Amino acid sequence: xxxxxxxxxxxxxxxxxxxxxxxxxxxxxxxxxxxxxxxxxxxxxxxxxxxxxxxxxxxxxxxxxxxxxxxxxxxxxxxxxxxxxxxxxxxxxxxxxxxxxxxxxxxxxxxxxxxxxxxxxxxxxxxxxxxxxxxxxxxxxxxxxxxxxxxxxxxxxxxxxxxxxxxxxxxxxxxxxxxxxxxxxxxxxxxxxxxxxxxxxxxxxxxxxxxxxxxxxxxxxxxxxxx
Numbered sequence: 001x002x003x004x005x006x007x008x009x010x011x012x013x014x015x016x017x018x019x020x021x022x023x024x025x026x027x028x029x030x031x032x033x034x035x036x037x038x039x040x041x042x043x044x045x046x047x048x049x050x051x052x053x054x055x056x057x058x059x060x061x062x063x064x065x066x067x068x069x070x071x072x073x074x075x076x077x078x079x080x081x082x083x084x085x086x087x088x089x090x091x092x093x094x095x096x097x098x099x100x101x102x103x104x105x106x107x108x109x110x111x112x113x114x115x116x117x118x119x120x121x122x123x124x125x126x127x128x129x130x131x132x133x134x135x136x137x138x139x140x141x142x143x144x145x146x147x148x149x150x151x152x153x154x155x156x157x158x159x160x161x162x163x164x165x166x167x168x169x170x171x172x173x174x175x176x177x178x179x180x181x182x183x184x185x186x187x188x189x190x191x192x193x194x195x196x197x198x199x200x201x202x203x204x205x206x207x208x209x210x211x212x213x214x215x216x217x218x219x220x221x222x223x224x225x226x227x
Contacts, residue, residue: 019177069134087142095162118163
């Protein structure tokens with residue numbers, strides 16, 4: 001059995017981040033601020049960074065997504081950061097595929113079974129692929145914005161996933177959950193501490209604050225205490 005030290009974590013594992021926000025807020029513009037990125041694109045909205053030379057996969061199915069992960073596992077060292085655009089779209093894609101193959105014993109579509117399969121397969125990707133097979137990469141997964149109301153009609157904002165349980169598990173699994181927001185002067189920032197309405201968090205031994213400029217590598221450096 002191998003023995004490790006917590007101070008070695010930053011050398012062994014990349015940071016796993018989930019960044020969410022409303023459409024048009026500029027999540028895609030974060031990609032060039034990542035260290036040596038490669039994109040897994042399910043949104044097909046990369047025109048805003050067409051002035052950069054960043055390689056990408058186009059995924060139209062769950063099989064495409066898994067093939068991209070297998071490629072990155074087999075070619076470790078070629079890139080530093082995997083950007084998934086977006087995990088919301090990929091979970092929706094998987095759900096639509098499962099609805100076509102999940103049936104009850106009577107032959108009726110089994111939506112509950114489809115939700116369950118989505119949860120299991122998304123959990124495997126995040127816990128097994130992101131955390132183990134692709135541990136050395138930084139991973140930045142984008143998500144769409146989900147707006148809900150609780151029993152007291154309080155508005156809550158969180159990353160959007162198919163299935164409530166899937167969303168809750170995904171949030172807990174990432175080192176950083178950042179909400180991309182915009183101030184009155186139109187300047188954008190990444191929020192990493194919850195204000196009770198917006199879901200956000202970070203795992204860092206340092207006091208990094210709760211608002212950050214929209215630059216992924218600078219944010220990761222803060223998390224690791226790199227000046």
